[in-house]
Amino acid sequence: MPRLSDEKKAVLESMTREALYEAAVGILREEGLQGLTMDRLAASAGVAKGTVYNYFRDKKEIVFFLAERSMEDVIRQVQALDLEGRDPVELLEESLDLLLNHMVEKRKTLGALFRTLCEDVEMREMACESRNRRPGHEIREKMTEIFRKGVSTGRFRPGNPVMMNAVFHATLHGIIHEFILHADDDADPSEAVAAIKDLILHGFCPEEKKKP
Amino acid sequence: MPRLSDEKKAVLESMTREALYEAAVGILREEGLQGLTMDRLAASAGVAKGTVYNYFRDKKEIVFFLAERSMEDVIRQVQALDLEGRDPVELLEESLDLLLNHMVEKRKTLGALFRTLCEDVEMREMACESRNRRPGHEIREKMTEIFRKGVSTGRFRPGNPVMMNAVFHATLHGIIHEFILHADDDADPSEAVAAIKDLILHGFCPEEKKKP
Amino acid sequence: MPRLSDEKKAVLESMTREALYEAAVGILREEGLQGLTMDRLAASAGVAKGTVYNYFRDKKEIVFFLAERSMEDVIRQVQALDLEGRDPVELLEESLDLLLNHMVEKRKTLGALFRTLCEDVEMREMACESRNRRPGHEIREKMTEIFRKGVSTGRFRPGNPVMMNAVFHATLHGIIHEFILHADDDADPSEAVAAIKDLILHGFCPEEKKKP
Amino acid sequence: MPRLSDEKKAVLESMTREALYEAAVGILREEGLQGLTMDRLAASAGVAKGTVYNYFRDKKEIVFFLAERSMEDVIRQVQALDLEGRDPVELLEESLDLLLNHMVEKRKTLGALFRTLCEDVEMREMACESRNRRPGHEIREKMTEIFRKGVSTGRFRPGNPVMMNAVFHATLHGIIHEFILHADDDADPSEAVAAIKDLILHGFCPEEKKKP
DNA sequence: GATGAATGAGGTTTCATTCAT
DNA sequence: GATGAATGAAACCTCATTCAT
Numbered sequence: 001m002p003r004l005s006d007e008k009k010a011v012l013e014s015m016t017r018e019a020l021y022e023a024a025v026g027i028l029r030e031e032g033l034q035g036l037t038m039d040r041l042a043a044s045a046g047v048a049k050g051t052v053y054n055y056f057r058d059k060k061e062i063v064f065f066l067a068e069r070s071m072e073d074v075i076r077q078v079q080a081l082d083l084e085g086r087d088p089v090e091l092l093e094e095s096l097d098l099l100l101n102h103m104v105e106k107r108k109t110l111g112a113l114f115r116t117l118c119e120d121v122e123m124r125e126m127a128c129e130s131r132n133r134r135p136g137h138e139i140r141e142k143m144t145e146i147f148r149k150g151v152s153t154g155r156f157r158p159g160n161p162v163m164m165n166a167v168f169h170a171t172l173h174g175i176i177h178e179f180i181l182h183a184d185d186d187a188d189p190s191e192a193v194a195a196i197k198d199l200i201l202h203g204f205c206p207e208e209k210k211k212p
Numbered sequence: 213m214p215r216l217s218d219e220k221k222a223v224l225e226s227m228t229r230e231a232l233y234e235a236a237v238g239i240l241r242e243e244g245l246q247g248l249t250m251d252r253l254a255a256s257a258g259v260a261k262g263t264v265y266n267y268f269r270d271k272k273e274i275v276f277f278l279a280e281r282s283m284e285d286v287i288r289q290v291q292a293l294d295l296e297g298r299d300p301v302e303l304l305e306e307s308l309d310l311l312l313n314h315m316v317e318k319r320k321t322l323g324a325l326f327r328t329l330c331e332d333v334e335m336r337e338m339a340c341e342s343r344n345r346r347p348g349h350e351i352r353e354k355m356t357e358i359f360r361k362g363v364s365t366g367r368f369r370p371g372n373p374v375m376m377n378a379v380f381h382a383t384l385h386g387i388i389h390e391f392i393l394h395a396d397d398d399a400d401p402s403e404a405v406a407a408i409k410d411l412i413l414h415g416f417c418p419e420e421k422k423k424p
Numbered sequence: 425m426p427r428l429s430d431e432k433k434a435v436l437e438s439m440t441r442e443a444l445y446e447a448a449v450g451i452l453r454e455e456g457l458q459g460l461t462m463d464r465l466a467a468s469a470g471v472a473k474g475t476v477y478n479y480f481r482d483k484k485e486i487v488f489f490l491a492e493r494s495m496e497d498v499i500r501q502v503q504a505l506d507l508e509g510r511d512p513v514e515l516l517e518e519s520l521d522l523l524l525n526h527m528v529e530k531r532k533t534l535g536a537l538f539r540t541l542c543e544d545v546e547m548r549e550m551a552c553e554s555r556n557r558r559p560g561h562e563i564r565e566k567m568t569e570i571f572r573k574g575v576s577t578g579r580f581r582p583g584n585p586v587m588m589n590a591v592f593h594a595t596l597h598g599i600i601h602e603f604i605l606h607a608d609d610d611a612d613p614s615e616a617v618a619a620i621k622d623l624i625l626h627g628f629c630p631e632e633k634k635k636p
Numbered sequence: 637m638p639r640l641s642d643e644k645k646a647v648l649e650s651m652t653r654e655a656l657y658e659a660a661v662g663i664l665r666e667e668g669l670q671g672l673t674m675d676r677l678a679a680s681a682g683v684a685k686g687t688v689y690n691y692f693r694d695k696k697e698i699v700f701f702l703a704e705r706s707m708e709d710v711i712r713q714v715q716a717l718d719l720e721g722r723d724p725v726e727l728l729e730e731s732l733d734l735l736l737n738h739m740v741e742k743r744k745t746l747g748a749l750f751r752t753l754c755e756d757v758e759m760r761e762m763a764c765e766s767r768n769r770r771p772g773h774e775i776r777e778k779m780t781e782i783f784r785k786g787v788s789t790g791r792f793r794p795g796n797p798v799m800m801n802a803v804f805h806a807t808l809h810g811i812i813h814e815f816i817l818h819a820d821d822d823a824d825p826s827e828a829v830a831a832i833k834d835l836i837l838h839g840f841c842p843e844e845k846k847k848p
Numbered sequence: 849g850a851t852g853a854a855t856g857a858g859g860t861t862t863c864a865t866t867c868a869t
Numbered sequence: 870g871a872t873g874a875a876t877g878a879a880a881c882c883t884c885a886t887t888c889a890t
Contacts, residue, residue: 221870261872591828598805599807603802615796628835675858
């Protein structure tokens with residue numbers, strides 16, 4: 001019967017992990033990154049301080065986990081995009097939609113995470129150590145492909161696809177900070193989203209017909 | 213007699229302020245935001261810790277001062293732009309040049325400042341309390357005018373000028389974080405700057421002739 | 425049937441005890457006393473943390489066990505010395521050889537143990553509670569006999585044998601700390617050993633002929 | 637009038653230092669090294685925790701300070717010994733008297749300190765980094781001179797003076813631990829002291845006439 | 849009996865701010 | 870107005886021990 005026991009354990013463990021995730025996200029939303037202390041996190045998740053350290057080596061690992069966890073969905077969605085035989089402009093628009101929706105939904109969490117990731121020197125180095133640890137790198141890679149295709153097929157303006165991709169992400173990054181984060185919680189972000197799409201699509205793709 | 217004494221005082225005071233500014237910027241550049249403690253600031257400026265508190269109520273005020281001080285130049289430059297009888301597209305490009313140059317020059321300082329300003333909940337509220345306290349608001353206002361003109365004259369794409377302005381600043385903000393901050397100190401940012409200009413100008417202004 | 429089962433149990437239990445001993449000694453050797461945490465001990469011995477507590481009430485008991493276990497050999501050897509009809513000087517030298525050899529071999533372990541035993545107030549009291557719990561007390565008792573004989577036969581200098589014995593052990597104790605412990609791992613301790621023997625033998629036994 | 641002010645400050649500072657020293661010694665005496673936490677030290681000295689860190693960078697520095705401070709007297713005394721034209725045996729006895737008296741007086745403090753110094757890996761390295769930082773090194777150096785003289789003049793037994801010196805100090809070290817520390821607080825240590833002197837003097841100096 | 853996740857008291861250190869001189 | 874020692878809240882992290890499975 002060890003099978004059952006193991007399963008139970010796994011379930012319990014994942015429950016605690018989940019509780020920690022939820023608690024952390026909640027704190028970020030309400031009090032910002034400064035409120036995310038180990039004490040508060042433990043209390044908010046309903047576990048002892050030491051327990052948190054059974055799940056994460058240190059605070060940095062928690063932020064990493066949060067980052068990865070809160071991007072899981074959108075990473076899957078972007079990765080699921082089939083590039084073959086598709087118009088790069090359409091692909092850019094589709095992925096932009098995915099990303100913007102995701103950002104609107106998780107604005108607070110993402111905002112806090114990006115800031116943490118940028119802020120902490122050690123953490124930035126950790127993230128850059130291996131390309132693969134940088135949260136969201138999968139998205140960047142997929143998008144690079146789209147930019148490459150768009151440029152090579154002439155559907156995008158000429159330019160270095162890698163640089164365009166970087167500018168693209170920088171823009172999204174800025175949007176999170178400046179825009180969504182500062183907006184009132186209840187404000188309808190749809191107008192802003194439209195303006196951003198406009199900038200990006202016109203900015204990268206030459207005139208002609210875009211999705212009306 | 214009191215007249216002269218007052219002047220002396222003012223001069224001395226402004227010298228200390230200046231020393232504090234220089235010291236703070238130096239620390240930010242070398243050690244990042246985390247290194248900016250009151251102890252280090254005072255020591256680096258060559259004054260006592262208590263003296264810092266004679267000039268600034270608390271740490272937040274210092275960061276505010278830094279923000280304002282390090283944008284003074286570019287604010288003046290942007291404000292000096294004469295909008296009358298000029299082509300909005302040209303104006304957009306000119307101001308973009310001003311802003312990007314400024315950003316490249318002061319990347320480290322600005323990066324640290326923006327992050328602080330975003331991060332701290334209290335500080336954000338303080339900044340929003342009165343429109344006028346938000347550092348750089350003068351630039352935002354001037355740029356809004358440009359966007360308004362561009363849209364109304366048809367030189368820019370149709371849209372809400374206020375929203376476009378916000379997207380514009382968000383993009384610049386993102387650029388600072390993602391781009392300039394992460395780049396190696398010695399990396400030549402000119403290619404990135406070009407890509408950004410491309411995005412912005414094409415993104416906001418309809419095809420036709422742009423500055424070659 | 426129960427007989428066999430009991431035996432099995434005993435064997436298993438002693439195996440675990442042995443594993444714990446080996447693991448503890450290994451940790452002491454490599455990382456010093458600070459590395460000896462219950463977590464590391466359990467992991468290193470290949471058992472669960474809780475299991476350790478089935479074998480030892482608490483951490484202090486482990487250190488006690490280590491102390492006793494690592495002196496077992498030398499205790500047996502010293503106890504095996506036949507005092508009857510022997511020259512006390514010879515006996516002193518023989519037992520000194522035994523003890524010094526032992527110390528050189530197990531310097532790291534013994535060093536860590538002695539320090540722990542000295543340090544912890546509770547533990548010291550526990551050790552003194554009953555004479556019999558003090559690790560190595562058998563050696564002390566045997567040596568007292570030798571000193572008694574040596575003094576009463578005039579082969580040793582006059583003095584209180586108990587006090588001489590205490591000084592003798594204190595010296596050995598100091599040697600472990602200062603000498604063997606600090607020496608490089610590869611250093612040849614033979615010169616030091618010779619110097620110690622010299623001090624002890626000349627110090628306790630009046631001139632004449634010693635083992636050349 | 638800055639002169640007076642500076643003096644006052646110096647006095648105040650040295651008073652706090654003194655208070656910290658006294659408090660630390662008191663804690664060591666009563667609760668052993670484990671009781672010496674920053675919290676307790678601060679409370680016991682009547683200052684805030686942060687204040688302790690204004691005087692010592694970290695805990696290790698405190699222990700170092702204690703070590704140096706509690707050996708100051710005896711270091712001065714030993715250094716004051718005039719080696720010229722004196723009998724090495726007499727010198728050995730005199731310095732031994734100084735050291736033993738000192739040890740009897742400060743047994744608890746010294747015991748705790750030696751143990752700390754031995755125990756902490758980092759600290760041991762710190763002490764050994766430069767010969768000069770090892771507390772008490774002045775004594776060791778002076779004594780080496782005595783041993784050198786004693787051996788070269790034939791007043792001591794033949795042998796490597798450096799090694800003899802090391803054995804000498806190891807013995808004293810062991811004495812502190814085993815002997816004085818374990819003895820009841822009220823016990824008269826004079827008999828023990830006599831036994832130690834006997835061991836050392838006979839151990840290092842060949843028969844003949846010693847101080848009666 | 850074995851397991852190892854949970855516990856939480858306790859440790860060290862940092863740093864913005866105050867205030868007597 | 871300048872000074873900087875004192876403050877103490879608050880942060881992160883460790884680890885011996887317990888206990889439900």
